[in-house]
Ligand SMILES: Nc1ncnc2c1ncn2[C@@H]1O[C@H](COP(=O)(O)OP(=O)(O)OP(=O)(O)O)[C@@H](O)[C@H]1O
């Protein structure tokens with residue numbers, strides 16, 4: 001279980017992370033989504049005891065990151081967004097080194113390493129030099145490394161970045177296995193749909209602030225309160241824009257002339273929507289079609305982050 | 312002791328060091344320089360004296376020169392081995408992961424330092440057969456060699472500790488290298504220069520008495536201290552001139568141990584960020 005209270009990181013007067021409050025239950029997968037520079041890596045670095053927070057506190061399995069960072073390190077497996085490997089070290093020696101770093105004895109390591117390599121599908125690369133592995137292989141090796149001391153909590157900063165579609169699927173499979181093993185997993189990504197599939201809860205962060213948090217479904221519903229409506233028209237666009245602009249529930253009207261439609265964001269309920277349509281017809285709008293656009297998680301993400309970015 | 316030597320960083324670094332051809336070329340050139348010097352010296356002196364013999368006084372001179380050459384090599388090699396120990400991991404982006412492991416900061420620093428020291432000790436030991444050439448001709452006692460090796464050990468420990476410290480404090484290896492070599496040059500050349508300056512100033516002013524400041528400069532200069540180890544009588548002269556009876560090597564040991572402890576302490580406390588804002 002992870003608890004974060006008022007976590008803040010300031011660089012000068014710039015907030016890289018602002019008053020983050022979160023609780024992640026044991027055995028669940030938490031997805032952290034945000035655009036570049038949103039503050040995902042900042043949060044993860046603090047949790048991994050690599051970065052000092054300006055204020056706030058976090059507990060990993062009840063252990064405070066500021067009071068006992070050394071104990072926290074034993075609880076977590078951390079995979080940074082960018083990392084390097086040692087030259088002239090073979091794959092199994094690489095894992096052996098980190099195993100020893102966590103105080104595992106030679107016997108334990110000898111048993112564990114083949115298992116881990118098998119888990120991340122690198123058994124055939126056992127005697128290859130790590131610096132010669134491909135990016136995706138390094139990524140998987142790094143994940144195996146983060147697992148070597150059997151941590152209860154995994155903090156994975158964009159583990160799927162730079163992977164090809166097939167490797168992404170494989171990575172997801174591995175994470176599913178880890179979840180089945182009862183691990184608490186924190187994972188970040190720019191790509192919301194990728195996370196939605198395997199996460200129990202999601203957090204959307206923008207400019208250092210958590211702007212949405214909850215189950216995948218609740219995040220989706222957040223958009224439902226603001227749907228995209230398309231109106232197909234035959235007549236003058238200018239008249240239509242003027243008409244819809246008058247409705248307080250409508251925002252961000254865009255004309256898509258090539259398709260002959262007008263699109264806008266709509267905040268109202270279904271009854272409001274009905275009333276709007278009725279009114280449009282009563283005043284003589286040449287409405288051919290009036291429909292709700294299908295939205296996917298990607299749009300949710302774009303929508304949520306756009307709003308917060310301009311505030 | 313076993314605990315300390317089972318240090319993962321130490322084991323890994325030694326493994327990597329001996330997998331690297333550079334280490335062997337380094338060792339080769341080290342021995343080559345020493346070897347060329349010894350044989351050159353023996354040939355030269357025996358041909359100048361014309362006797363074809365090599366006398367004990369000459370043997371002692373050879374020993375002294377050999378000791379200085381070895382000191383020079385140690386002073387020159389140690390910064391190169393240690394000044395990148397932590398910063399190179401930062402540059403290669405392996406440091407973050409290392410710092411999230413369960414190893415203590417002391418273990419990491421200790422492993423880094425010891426792996427470099429181990430290589431330097433290997434250099435020293437592999438040079439011993441060349442030293443034994445000197446024994447063959449007499450004029451030097453084994454205890455003197457032991458003392459000089461202890462002196463080397465202390466010196467490389469301190470320069471190594473400083474290298475690791477600068478490497479921990481600076482982000483870039485190149486900066487750390489420059490600062491470590493700079494410190495080494497300060498301890499040898501700059502203190503030497505100040506020593507000469509203060510000795511000549513005070514002798515010009517007062518004729519005989521030499522200011523205690525000269526004692527200070529002399530006591531932190533490895534070359535001067537090595538001289539007193541080779542010629543113990545020199546200590547008495549220094550004592551008479553400066554009025555400080557303490558042999559130079561005692562002050563040297565104290566001063567260098569302080570630097571060593573300070574640099575290790577600083578490295579250990581600065582390696583990781585302080586997670587506690589209130590401390
Ligand atoms: N050392 C630093 N000094 C000043 N600003 C910094 C520093 N480190 C990070 N930042 C800023 O903090 C913000 C958050 O960065 P962070 O790396 O957490 O973003 P991120 O969400 O991980 O982005 P990405 O998706 O690109 O990885 C960025 O605006 C970044 O410029």
Ligand SMILES: [Mg+2]
Nearest residue numbers: 040041081157
């Ligand atoms: Mg990042």
